[in-house]
Amino acid sequence: MVEQFKIDQIDGKILDLLQQNSRISNQEIANQVGASVSSVWRRINALEEAKVIQGYGLTVSPEKMGYSxxxxxxxxxxxxxxxxxxxxxxxxxxxxxxxxxxxxxxxxxxxxxxxxxxxxxxxxxxxxxxxxxxxxxxxxxxxxxxxxxxxxxxxxxxxxxx
Missing domain, CATH: 3.30.70.920 (Lrp/AsnC effector binding domain/regulation of amino acid metabolism (RAM) domain)
Structure with a gap:
């Protein structure tokens, strides 16, 4: 069984923001969640190390790539x-x-x-x-x-x- 990582409201807001736009800066995240940039950086690192964040990416349109x-x-x-x-x-x-x-x-x-x-x-x-x-x-x-x-x-x- 996979152990669940405990997150608080700030972690949840950080994850929500990163899922909406993985290119958002730590400064912008800090502004939106009401935390310092260094705190956001530490939280993101902890989420990455715990494998809550498994990667960053983008979404490509299958139709635009020829897959109808x-x-x-x-x-x-x-x-x-x-x-x-x-x-x-x-x-x-x-x-x-x-x-x-x-x-x-x-x-x-x-x-x-x-x-x-x-x-x-x-x-x-x-x-x-x-x-x-x-x-x-x-x-x-x-x-x-x-x-x-x-x-x-x-x-x-x-x-x-x-």
């Missing part, structure tokens, strides 16, 4: 031995169009978020990667028709209540 299709792909394995699980994990980690992959409960073993330039390219992806693996027993694809909510921001309120 987002597919939620469910996958079941024929068997769950170590060799097949390692092969599957290695395959997933080598395909950049697979953005996310989760081991799940229920009828399917995994759920993935996959990008494709079009449905033909998705068909090639299925045929050349997953369906070429002998231990994949079944797949189920759902094409995303519209993005209702896309959020990378993690709410900080739960961590502040503990």
């Amino acid at each position: 299709e987002t597919i939620l792909l469910q996958v079941s394995l024929e068997q769950h031995n170590d060799t097949y699980l390692e092969e599957f994990t290695e395959m997933v980690n080598t395909i950049p169009e697979i953005l996310e992959c989760y081991a799940t409960t229920g009828e399917y073993d995994y759920v993935m978020k996959v990008l494709a330039t079009d449905m033909r390219s998705y068909h090639r992806f299925l045929r050349n990667s997953l369906m070429s693996m002998p231990f994949i027993s079944k797949t189920f694809s759902q094409v995303v028709m519209d993005k209702i909510k896309f959020q990378k921001v993690i709410p900080t309120t739960a961590a502040q209540k503990k």
Whole structure:
């Protein structure tokens, strides 16, 4: 089990600001949370060391990069031995169009978020990667028709209540 890091209201405000704009300066954060710059710097370092902050980044538009299709792909394995699980994990980690992959409960073993330039390219992806693996027993694809909510921001309120 992952140990929860204890944050206070100021830490929560710092995380909220950094999630909105990871390029914000420590001075601007200090101004907005009512703390000194050195205090903000120490708090951010502590959050980084505790792996609460796991990295900084930006969001790129899949559509602007030529990916017009987002597919939620469910996958079941024929068997769950170590060799097949390692092969599957290695395959997933080598395909950049697979953005996310989760081991799940229920009828399917995994759920993935996959990008494709079009449905033909998705068909090639299925045929050349997953369906070429002998231990994949079944797949189920759902094409995303519209993005209702896309959020990378993690709410900080739960961590502040503990």
